Amino acid sequence: MATAADPYASTYRAPAATPTLFVDATVLDGRGARLDGHDVLVEQGAIVAVGPDLPRSPGQRVIDAQGAWLTPGIIDVHTHLGTFLQPLEHGSGAFADVAETSRPDPADVWIEHAVRAGDPAFSHALASGVTTLQVLPGSSAVIGGRTVVLKPVPATTVAAMKFPGAPQGLKLACGSNPSLAAGGREGFPDSRMGVVSHLRAKLAATRARMREGDRDAAPDLAHDTLAAALRGELPIHLHCYRADDIATMLAVAEEFGLHIGAVHHATEAYKIADLLRERDVCAAVWPDWWGFKREAEDGIRENAAFVDAAGGCAIMHSDIPVLGNLLHLEAAKAAAAGRRAGLDIQPEHAIRWITSNPARALGLDDRIGRITPGYNADLVLWSGDPFSVRSRVLLVMVDGVVHVEGGRRPATDFELGRRALELAH
Amino acid sequence: MNRVAVFALACLLPFAAGAGETTAIVHARAHPVSAPPVEDATVVLRGGRIVSLEPGGTVPDGARVIDAGGRDLTPALFHPATQLGLSELGSGREAAASGKSRAGYALHYGIDANAQAIEQARADGVARALVIPSAAADDVFAGRALLLKLQPGGDIVDHADVAQFAYIGTDGSRAHSHAAAWQRLHKKLGRAHAPPQPPGEDPIHADADDIALHAVATRSVPLAVVAHREADIRQAIALARRWDLRVVVVGGAEAWRAAPELAAAGIAVVLDPLDALPADYDRIGARRDNAALLHRAGVTIAFAASAQGIYTSWNAGPSLRQAAGLAAAHGLPDDIALAAITRTPARIWGLDPRLGTLAAGAEADLVLWDGDPLEPSSAPAAVFVGGREVSRETRQTRLRDRYRPDPPR
Numbered sequence: 001m002a003t004a005a006d007p008y009a010s011t012y013r014a015p016a017a018t019p020t021l022f023v024d025a026t027v028l029d030g031r032g033a034r035l036d037g038h039d040v041l042v043e044q045g046a047i048v049a050v051g052p053d054l055p056r057s058p059g060q061r062v063i064d065a066q067g068a069w070l071t072p073g074i075i076d077v078h079t080h081l082g083t084f085l086q087p088l089e090h091g092s093g094a095f096a097d098v099a100e101t102s103r104p105d106p107a108d109v110w111i112e113h114a115v116r117a118g119d120p121a122f123s124h125a126l127a128s129g130v131t132t133l134q135v136l137p138g139s140s141a142v143i144g145g146r147t148v149v150l151k152p153v154p155a156t157t158v159a160a161m162k163f164p165g166a167p168q169g170l171k172l173a174c175g176s177n178p179s180l181a182a183g184g185r186e187g188f189p190d191s192r193m194g195v196v197s198h199l200r201a202k203l204a205a206t207r208a209r210m211r212e213g214d215r216d217a218a219p220d221l222a223h224d225t226l227a228a229a230l231r232g233e234l235p236i237h238l239h240c241y242r243a244d245d246i247a248t249m250l251a252v253a254e255e256f257g258l259h260i261g262a263v264h265h266a267t268e269a270y271k272i273a274d275l276l277r278e279r280d281v282c283a284a285v286w287p288d289w290w291g292f293k294r295e296a297e298d299g300i301r302e303n304a305a306f307v308d309a310a311g312g313c314a315i316m317h318s319d320i321p322v323l324g325n326l327l328h329l330e331a332a333k334a335a336a337a338g339r340r341a342g343l344d345i346q347p348e349h350a351i352r353w354i355t356s357n358p359a360r361a362l363g364l365d366d367r368i369g370r371i372t373p374g375y376n377a378d379l380v381l382w383s384g385d386p387f388s389v390r391s392r393v394l395l396v397m398v399d400g401v402v403h404v405e406g407g408r409r410p411a412t413d414f415e416l417g418r419r420a421l422e423l424a425h
Numbered sequence: 426m427n428r429v430a431v432f433a434l435a436c437l438l439p440f441a442a443g444a445g446e447t448t449a450i451v452h453a454r455a456h457p458v459s460a461p462p463v464e465d466a467t468v469v470l471r472g473g474r475i476v477s478l479e480p481g482g483t484v485p486d487g488a489r490v491i492d493a494g495g496r497d498l499t500p501a502l503f504h505p506a507t508q509l510g511l512s513e514l515g516s517g518r519e520a521a522a523s524g525k526s527r528a529g530y531a532l533h534y535g536i537d538a539n540a541q542a543i544e545q546a547r548a549d550g551v552a553r554a555l556v557i558p559s560a561a562a563d564d565v566f567a568g569r570a571l572l573l574k575l576q577p578g579g580d581i582v583d584h585a586d587v588a589q590f591a592y593i594g595t596d597g598s599r600a601h602s603h604a605a606a607w608q609r610l611h612k613k614l615g616r617a618h619a620p621p622q623p624p625g626e627d628p629i630h631a632d633a634d635d636i637a638l639h640a641v642a643t644r645s646v647p648l649a650v651v652a653h654r655e656a657d658i659r660q661a662i663a664l665a666r667r668w669d670l671r672v673v674v675v676g677g678a679e680a681w682r683a684a685p686e687l688a689a690a691g692i693a694v695v696l697d698p699l700d701a702l703p704a705d706y707d708r709i710g711a712r713r714d715n716a717a718l719l720h721r722a723g724v725t726i727a728f729a730a731s732a733q734g735i736y737t738s739w740n741a742g743p744s745l746r747q748a749a750g751l752a753a754a755h756g757l758p759d760d761i762a763l764a765a766i767t768r769t770p771a772r773i774w775g776l777d778p779r780l781g782t783l784a785a786g787a788e789a790d791l792v793l794w795d796g797d798p799l800e801p802s803s804a805p806a807a808v809f810v811g812g813r814e815v816s817r818e819t820r821q822t823r824l825r826d827r828y829r830p831d832p833p834r
Contacts, residue, residue: 087703124702270828290821291542291739292515300821302829309830320733322699329747329801336802340795341825389750389800414703420655420679420710 008112010162012151014399018061019043021054022381025065030072030355030370034348040070042377045399049373068394069386071351072369073131073378074327075358077237077284078264078317081122081135082115082150082158086321099138100145101181104188105202108221109145110168111137115158120412121321122152122161127409128325129386131378131398132163132359132368136171136264139239140181142189142198144171146225147237149362153398154410167363169261170229172199173239174249175295196248203256206230235261235363241295243268250279262361264317267299273310282313282361286323287334304331304353305338305345315357327354332387347387447471448812449484450793453493458500458760458768459782468498470789473812478783496806497798499763500781501552501790502745505695505770506649506675506729508738509554510536510543510573510581515735520559522568527561528613528641529633530568533585538578541820542738547575548817549742550805552790553583553781555774557649557675560592565606566613567592569637570649572776576810587774588673589641593652593660594707607660614668617642647671647775649695653678654707662690673773675729678708681715684722693725693773698752699732699744716765717756726761727770728752743801750799762799788812 020042027035027050039054040047056062083097097114100106115135125133130152137144147169150161178195182188189198206226214227228234236253240246240263253260262282263269267290269276269283276283283304290299304314316331318324335350359369368376377400384391396404403410415421448470455466455478467482468475484490511519511532522530536556537543546554552575558568572584593606601609621635640646650661653676662683665672674680677694680687687694701713712718719726728748730736736744749762757765768781779787789812796803808815 087705087709089706120703273830288740288743289735291513291545292735294514297514297541298824300824300828302825306828306830321702321704322732325701326699326747332800332802333743333747336804340804341829343830387802389747390754392754418709420682 008110008159010164011157011159012153012155012162012164014045014401017045017400017402019057019059020061020063020397020400021056022070022379023062023064024067025070025381026067027371028069028071028348028351028386029372030351031372032349032352034346037067040371040379042379042397042400045377045401047371047373047375047377050371063381063395065381069382069384069391070371071129071380071382071386072355072371072375073380073396073398074129074354075362075369076125076130076133076318076324076327077262077315077358077361078319079125079133079135079321079324080138080319081125081133081152081321081324082117082119083111083135084321085116085119086121095138099140101140104141104178104182104198105143105222106137106141106145107143107170107202107225109137110148111135111145112148112158112162115148115150115161117155117158117161118413120414121324123154123410123412124321125324126152126396126398127393127404129328129380129382129393129396130324131380131396132362132364133324134169134237134362136169136237139171139173139177142173142178142195143202143226144173146234147171149364151398153403154412163364168234169237169362170225170234171237171239172249174245175239175241176293177239192245196252200252200255202226203230203252203258207256229258230256232259235259235361237261237361238263239265241265241267243271245295247272247275250275250281261363262315265296265319267296267303270300270303270306271298273307273312276307277310277312280313282315282357283307284315284317284358284361285334286319287316287330287337301333301337302341304334305341305343308338308345308353309343313357313360314353315361316353317358328386329389332389335387347385350387447476447485447488448491448809448814449488450491450493450498451484452495453498453793454495455783456497456499456760456763457783458764459784465495466498468783468791470809470812473789475783475785475787475789475791477785491793491807493793497794498783499792499794499798500767500783501792501808501810502550502742502766503768503770503781504546504551504554504729504741504745505727505773506557506737507554507741508559509546509556509741510538510540511556511738513537513540515739520557522558522561522564526633527564527568528566528589528637529635530558530561531571531585531633532556532558532568533571533582536571536573536582538581542741543575543581545739545819545821546741547577547808547810547815548805548819548822550792550808551575551742551745552810553771554741555587555770557588558590560651565591565593565601565609566634566638569646572774574810577815584776586640586646587776588647588649589637590649590651590675593650593657594654603654603657607664610664611667613638614642614648614664614670641670642668644669644671647673649673649675651675652707653705653711655679655682655710657707658683659686662686662692665690665692671775678715679710680724681712681718682710684719684724687719688723693727693769694719695727695729695770695773697729697731698748698755699730713751714755716752716762720757720761725769725773727765727773746798746803747801750801753799759799
């Protein structure tokens with residue numbers, strides 16, 4: 001947890017902004033309600049009131065939505081932005097900052113130490129309605145290191161993007177990625193069973209040292225991370241595709257008293273939807289990725305809908321920058337597949353998959369992901385139903401500050417003076 | 426849940442119209458693509474062909490009647506650049522040339538009609554697909570693209586030699602700088618006008634690369650140049666002019682910057698409307714309205730969505746429609762967007778101009794949609810290939826039905 005003395009603390013401060021009243025919006029509140037013809041009042045970075053015909057006050061900016069749709073800001077729990085840096089520089093270790101691959105278990109690394117704040121993908125994500133996102137280390141390591149939660153606002157340092165008070169997470173990976181990353185190297189597990197035993201051994205050693213009162217004086221950053229996870233301070237984000245792999249990792253979590261916040265990719269989550277609900281584990285998935293590798297061959301388009309129908313926590317995630325700009329359509333496709341399978345999934349419900357459910361997986365569901373008084377004023381105004389390809393983002397607000405409006409988004413340093421971007425030439 | 430599904434072969438077999446059977450689709454909002462939409466259309470299919478398309482047309486005696494209920498009926502989708510059927514999983518090794526040939530590399534030997542992606546694409550409304558080679562590691566030429574006809578059964582390769590592919594720049598052949606790639610293209614194609622020795626199409630005695638390049642040099646097949654950077658788009662125009670080639674640009678993230686020149690040269694672009702990020706240094710100028718800007722300048726366009734390669738082969742149908750929908754949402758007229766995933770690919774690759782249209786005499790490849798065909802959330806209600814309604818059962822729908830949650834109590 002950040003303290004006054006924390007050298008890595010967030011330096012993000014939302015600038016002061018004019019109080020804003022959205023009038024006559026079609027509000028999806030992020031928790032399952034659709035409120036037609038409602039007003040939303042924003043003051044000092046927070047949502048203050050939601051209701052029909054809210055009183056107007058002098059000094060407010062009034063935005064007449066004229067029925068346009070207002071949703072909470074989109075939350076993306078799985079990105080590599082700032083580390084899978086756009087543009088990629090081919091042939092020069094372009095992916096080097098996505099994961100530390102020198103060791104099978106770099107629990108000591110913090111992905112925030114690799115993030116380029118000026119990645120243009122942050123600005124594109126913001127312009128697409130994303131107001132909070134998590135950056136995770138890649139999945140080539142069993143224990144990948146610490147994640148970070150950011151606001152994709154214009155910034156020069158990662159500290160100025162860090163979500164104040166947001167817990168870091170711990171990235172774990174199962175299945176073929178960590179076992180294939182071995183490449184015959186000494187000390188790297190090269191099978192599924194090796195990956196699991198490697199993780200169990202590390203957790204067991206950490207637990208034993210904690211029980212001894214951490215008397216070992218030698219500083220050990222990896223131990224610090226695993227100990228924090230065992231104390232419940234770091235939500236676990238697990239890269240895993242297959243139902244059997246996920247169930248195995250849930251057993252490991254049970255063995256060590258760990259709580260997994262979300263299993264990511266989870267193309268077979270629908271096969272164990274009840275188990276995920278019982279363990280209070282979210283499934284962060286794509287709507288339609290399958291077949292591109294063996295452990296993804298059983299992916300189906302109803303995955304999120306079936307997890308949801310079981311009472312579980314379904315989330316749409318991006319993983320690649322292109323999809324991070326299209327999460328509303330990812331949710332649209334997943335909801336439509338569910339409806340076609342006979343489930344009643346309305347827009348006010350499906351919006352949870354990209355707002356309040358990811359907020360929960362990040363441990364931030366008391367602050368973001370909803371349009372309700374007291375929540376951060378992270379809002380997106382859409383020209384129509386956000387689940388239609390024909391709708392456009394009209395405005396994006398973070399903590400009450402408008403960052404995107406009228407088709408204009410913040411230009412990153414990279415984009416300045418680039419002739420290839422100039423429309424008139 | 427987890428009910429064990431009964432494996433009943435019968436439900437895999439949809440209604441199969443015999444060759445002489447007549448089918449009439451009535452009350453459709455038909456999009457011929459080659460002509461304006463027709464409300465309340467009756468479309469008659471017989472012998473694998475479209476016989477007629479008329480507003481309120483009469484139903485021939487004995488025809489099987491399908492009531493479209495006012496829903497949209499379009500030509501089946503045509504994917505202009507995919508790798509469907511080359512491998513069951515995503516290794517990609519099947520798509521890149523190895524061994525001796527590069528330009529002569531022929532993919533049809535590697536097509537697996539039983540690959541799950543084929544069945545999925547057909548159920549998603551794709552009837553035609555150009556299967557393209559990946560970049561070769563050591564040459565600018567990647568090989569020959571083929572045309573699939575996604576009819577049920579094992580016989581799906583319709584045309585083995587539709588286009589030659591060449592990859593430029595950082596997204597392609599690692600062994601070549603941009604400059605080296607263009608110099609090799611000029612050198613090889615400039616010499617390829619002479620017939621291969623020994624002459625003819627004899628693959629045993631003539632060099633396969635020479636035969637393939639001769640076909641490009643003599644305009645019998647187009648050269649697809651996979652390139653994104655404005656400078657390379659301009660080089661492609663110059664190459665086409667210098668050697669009088671039929672060139673198609675594939676990729677073209679910065680093609681909008683040379684739109685008038687492309688239009689003047691009659692060079693079409695197969696682009697990815699999802700491609701709106703500066704993903705690499707050849708694509709700094711990527712924009713969501715690339716399609717609209719090109720169309721406005723008079724450039725012929727078709728779409729192929731990649732999502733880092735995963736949509737290319739494993740979500741060929743839905744990603745094409747999402748691409749068209751995004752382009753339409755960013756300024757492209759709806760009819761051009763629909764044409765870009767049905768009719769235009771056939772035109773671009775120099776194939777039968779009736780492919781991808783609902784016109785009398787055209788092959789009866791069509792899809793009835795349950796909603797706006799440009800919305801990613803829509804899906805086919807019926808798919809016809811060669812005049813027959815094909816099954817929309819796939820391995821995915823089997824898994825869906827096995828794990829379908831119990832209805833709420």
